[in-house]
Amino acid sequence: xxxxxxxxxxxxxxxxxxxxxxxxxxxxxxxxNRKAMAGLIIFLIxxxxxxxxxxxxxxxxxxxxxxxxxxxxxxSQHWLGTTQLGQDIYAQLIYGTRQSLVIALIAGFFATVxxxxxxxxxxxxxxxxxxxLSLLTNVFLVLPTFPLIIVLATYAGKGNLLxxxxxxxxxxxxYGANQLRAQTLSLRNRDFLxxxxxxxxxxxxxxxxxxxxxMTSLIVANFLGAALYAVLTAAGxxxxxxxxxxxxxxxxxxxxxxxxxxxxSGYPVWAIAPGIxxxxxxxxxxxxxxxxxxxxxxxxxxxxxxxxxxxHS
Amino acid sequence: xxxxxRRLGFFVLTLWAALTLNFFIPRMMPGSPLQALRDxxxxxxxxxALNSLLSQFGFDPHQNVAVQYVQYLKNMATGRxxxxxxxxxxxxxxxxxxxxxxxxxxxxxxxxxxxxLLGTVIGIVxxxxxxxxxxxxxxxxxxxxxxxxYFWVALxxxxxxxxxxxxxxxxxxxxxxxxxAGFSGHFIFDVLKHAILPGAxxxxxxxxxxxxxxxxxxxxxxxxxxxxxxxxxxLSNRRIMYGYAARNAFLPNLSGFAMSLGFVxxxxxxxxxxxxxxxxxxxxYNATVNTDYPxxxxxxxxxxxxxxxxxxxCDFVTFWLDPRARAKG
Numbered sequence: 001x002x003x004x005x006x007x008x009x010x011x012x013x014x015x016x017x018x019x020x021x022x023x024x025x026x027x028x029x030x031x032x033n034r035k036a037m038a039g040l041i042i043f044l045i046x047x048x049x050x051x052x053x054x055x056x057x058x059x060x061x062x063x064x065x066x067x068x069x070x071x072x073x074x075x076s077q078h079w080l081g082t083t084q085l086g087q088d089i090y091a092q093l094i095y096g097t098r099q100s101l102v103i104a105l106i107a108g109f110f111a112t113v114x115x116x117x118x119x120x121x122x123x124x125x126x127x128x129x130x131x132x133l134s135l136l137t138n139v140f141l142v143l144p145t146f147p148l149i150i151v152l153a154t155y156a157g158k159g160n161l162l163x164x165x166x167x168x169x170x171x172x173x174x175y176g177a178n179q180l181r182a183q184t185l186s187l188r189n190r191d192f193l194x195x196x197x198x199x200x201x202x203x204x205x206x207x208x209x210x211x212x213x214x215m216t217s218l219i220v221a222n223f224l225g226a227a228l229y230a231v232l233t234a235a236g237x238x239x240x241x242x243x244x245x246x247x248x249x250x251x252x253x254x255x256x257x258x259x260x261x262x263x264x265s266g267y268p269v270w271a272i273a274p275g276i277x278x279x280x281x282x283x284x285x286x287x288x289x290x291x292x293x294x295x296x297x298x299x300x301x302x303x304x305x306x307x308x309x310x311x312h313s
Numbered sequence: 314x315x316x317x318x319r320r321l322g323f324f325v326l327t328l329w330a331a332l333t334l335n336f337f338i339p340r341m342m343p344g345s346p347l348q349a350l351r352d353x354x355x356x357x358x359x360x361x362a363l364n365s366l367l368s369q370f371g372f373d374p375h376q377n378v379a380v381q382y383v384q385y386l387k388n389m390a391t392g393r394x395x396x397x398x399x400x401x402x403x404x405x406x407x408x409x410x411x412x413x414x415x416x417x418x419x420x421x422x423x424x425x426x427x428x429x430l431l432g433t434v435i436g437i438v439x440x441x442x443x444x445x446x447x448x449x450x451x452x453x454x455x456x457x458x459x460x461x462x463y464f465w466v467a468l469x470x471x472x473x474x475x476x477x478x479x480x481x482x483x484x485x486x487x488x489x490x491x492x493x494a495g496f497s498g499h500f501i502f503d504v505l506k507h508a509i510l511p512g513a514x515x516x517x518x519x520x521x522x523x524x525x526x527x528x529x530x531x532x533x534x535x536x537x538x539x540x541x542x543x544x545x546x547x548l549s550n551r552r553i554m555y556g557y558a559a560r561n562a563f564l565p566n567l568s569g570f571a572m573s574l575g576f577v578x579x580x581x582x583x584x585x586x587x588x589x590x591x592x593x594x595x596x597x598y599n600a601t602v603n604t605d606y607p608x609x610x611x612x613x614x615x616x617x618x619x620x621x622x623x624x625x626x627c628d629f630v631t632f633w634l635d636p637r638a639r640a641k642g
Contacts, residue, residue, distance in 0.1 A: 035453060138323065139330045142572065142624065144579045144616040147594075150601050151338065151609065232462050236583050239464050240598070254465070268472050275465030282460035290456045290525070299532050 026216060029295040030288075036295075039287030046281055049097040059091035063248050074269055081269055084260040089270055092253055093277055099249035100281065103161070103234045107168035108227030114173035115222055119180030120207060123188060134181065140174035149233060153242045161244065164237060168230045176222035183218055187211060217296040224289035228282055235278045250274040316639070320628040324621055331617040335610055336385050340378075389614050395607035397600075406611045409596065414578075416487050417585075417592035422577045424512045428519040429570050435520075436527025437559045443532065451524060459521030464583035467514045471587070475510060483507050485589045511588045515581050519573075523566070530562035537561075564635055571627030575620030579612075 030036040049056055068088060074081040081089050122133035152167045187193065196206045212219070237243055238251020241259075245252055253274040257263075263271050294300045351363060376384075388394065394406040401409060439451040475484035483489070488503045534540065535558050543553045582594035589595070593612065600608040632639060 035456070135323070135326060135330075139327050139334075142327060142575070142617065142620045143331060143334070144576060144613065144620070146582055147579050147597050147601075147613065147616065148338075150582070150598060154601050228460060232460070235462050236464060239462075239583070240586065254468075258468075263468060263472055263476055268476075271468050272472065275462060275468060278462050278465060279457075279460065282462065283457045286456045286460035287453075290452065293529065297529075297533070299536055300529055 026220075026295075029217075030291065033291045033294060033301075035287045036291030039284040039289075039291065042280055042284035043288070046097050046101055046277075046284070049094050050101045053094045053098070056094045057088075057091045059088050059095075062087060062091040062095045063246075073267075081267060083256065083270060089253075089273060092248060093250070093273055096249045096253055096274065097277070099161070099247060100231060100234065100251070100278065103165060103168070103249075104227045104231045104281065104285070107165045107172065107230035107234075108223050110165075110169045111172040111226040111230070112176060112219060112223040114169065115176030115180055115226075116212070116219060118173070119177035120184050120211070122177070123181045123184035124203070124207065133177075137174050137177045137181070140171070141178065143171070145171040146233065146236070149237065150240070150242065153237055161247070164234060164243065168233060172226045172229050172233075176226060179222065180215065180218065183215055184211065187214065217292050221289050221292040221296070224285045224292065228285040228289065231278060231282050231285065250277050254278075317629070317632060320625060324625050328617065328621055331621075332386065332389060332614060333382075335613045335617070336382055385610075389610070394611040397605055397608050398603075406608050409608060410593070410611060410615065413591055413593045413596045416590065417594065418577065420508050420511055420585075420590065420592060421515060421581050421594075422574075424515040425519065425573055425577050428516050429523050429573070431516075432520045432523025433527050433563065433566065436524045437531055437554065437562070439524065440528040440531025440535065440562070441554050441558070443535075448528075451528065455521035455524045457521075458517060459525065461518050462583075463514065463518050463581065464587050466518055467511065467584050467587040470510045470514055482510055484510060487591055507590075511581070511584050511590055514584050523570075526566055526569070527562060530565055531558055534558045534562040564631065567631060567634075568624065568627050571623040572620055575623035576616070578619040579616045 030040065054060075064087070068082045083089060083092070118133050118137060122130045122137070125133070149167050149171055152170075153164060193206060193210055196210050201210075234243070234249075235251040235254070238249055239254045239258065241255050243249065243252050243255070245255060251274075254271060257267075257271040257274070392407065394410075397404050397406055397409055435447075435451065439445075439447045442448055471484045474481045483506060487507050488500065489507075540553060540557050543557045548557075579594060579597065581592075582598050584590070585592045585595040586598055596608070597612050599605070600612065
């Protein structure tokens with residue numbers, strides 16, 4: 001019973017002070033969480049593929065047409081077969097990692113920055129400023145994002161990578177901003193912020209050095225959520241042919257496989273493999289995201305560990 | 314009462330903001346409807362005829378923007394949504410939307426409600442039996458399914474069940490071509506058969522989120538004092554599970570459900586696209602590709618109104634269900 005009581009105390013209690021939370025504590029938390037580790041390992045493998053594709057394949061220009069026989073079935077020569085244009089599918093997968101990953105990370109990063117800026121300042125400003133920023137957030141929250149993205153991506157230059165990223169950021173920040181606003185509101189009047197105020201610290205210092213570090217795990221979770229959203233949405237856009245069809249990414253691979261009827265003509269690997277990569281990268285973000293939920297809310301952690309604790313105490 | 318008035322104010326403001334955005338986005342984009350229309354009619358219509366066509370949906374390039382804007386708001390409100398200048402040139406937008414709406418409501422609407430109900434029940438059970446078999450499997454599995462790309466699951470479905478010569482299920486459209494629509498058993502069976510794969514796709518990708526949030530809410534609620542109080546009073550597990558914990562854990566999910574109900578109107582674009590399902594999502598995609606401004610504007614307006622109405626209804630329901638919301642207002 002005491003273990004359960006201790007557990008609830010953690011949930012409702014004050015978050016640990018800034019200096020203990022940031023850095024080391026977070027890493028330990030990730031290391032001891034199985035879901036987080038699984039997500040991290042998948043992510044690192046993809047990161048290696050994106051950084052040094054030559055480690056994984058000997059093909060130099062995976063996008064050049066007619067390098068090999070057209071539509072070869074998977075075999076020892078081409079692990080996953082070749083496309084209609086005679087490109088090696090495995091090599092394309094490896095090289096395609098870079099664009100998908102870059103879109104996810106950059107869009108996720110800027111969406112998170114926007115959420116933090118708007119969410120935290122709304123809560124901190126209060127009054128009319130809060131009302132205005134909250135309204136803005138809520139408007140973006142109820143806008144039909146995917147249709148809007150399709151419209152924007154079509155008209156604002158098909159295939160332009162920058163446009164795709166901007167669109168993902170513009171449509172991806174509102175959910176996080178709402179969460180961060182709520183969290184900031186609940187922290188605003190805590191003692192450690194009050195004491196900083198009494199010390200006469202500037203408001204900007206309090207926000208950056210005192211408030212934000214206590215919200216690290218929420219911010220990281222937001223980043224992961226935004227990155228997941230970016231991966232799936234970008235792949236969907238590219239699948240519809242709204243990316244740059246001549247560049248190489250998992251989404252455009254899916255677009256071409258669909259265009260050339262890979263499923264109907266008996267080359268399912270061509271369509272399935274890039275999708276598995278999108279799903280795996282998405283899963284890695286989702287697993288990390290869920291793990292961060294568990295880290296910031298200990299009650300959600302798998303029961304196993306609680307039992308161990310009880311045996312020790 | 315103040316709470317409800319505030320929500321009503323929010324409703325009006327958001328609707329206005331979304332409609333305004335809806336007005337300006339197409340006008341800021343490169344390429345004009347006039348040009349698109351000229352291309353579509355292969356230069357056969359005179360400029361005067363084109364202009365009169367355009368003005369029918371409230372787009373008059375020579376008008377003052379402010380006048381256009383007021384006219385646009387008026388048209389949106391009164392249901393004069395103009396005529397399509399896209400793939401089905403000349404057909405009134407209202408008619409087009411009317412044709413696609415039932416299919417989307419039937420497919421996406423039903424699956425959204427199913428995903429929510431099923432997900433909520435599974436989440437309640439998984440959260441209740443902490444450390445049980447279900448609770449061990451549920452989180453990792455559904456974290457992964459909630460990260461699957463919709464359209465890829467759709468492709469997988471086609472590969473598994475609807476390709477080759479011995480296809481189990483159809484993979485294309487809403488019912489077999491040539492069948493007469495009506496309330497005959499044969500027709501209904503055919504429609505259901507066509508809905509299974511797209512429906513399953515939406516269900517698989519949507520259910521994970523509901524399960525996970527419900528489970529997490531449930532666990533957080535179970536550590537509340539009033540649950541312990543219920544236990545101390547010796548209430549039955551069933552009573553605590555549904556009457557005490559689930560009831561409260563359910564509330565935060567309500568607004569999410571309301572929003573996803575609203576977004577039903579926007580269809581499941583990618584799923585409808587893969588399965589050639591003639592719903593609103595597919596229509597929206599086609600309208601975009603064909604620069605069909607009147608259709609696009611009407612669809613966006615409908616989606617926004619649907620989401621906002623759903624959120625508003627959810628606010629009223631919360632007001633009625635949750636005494637705390639009433640006390641605040």
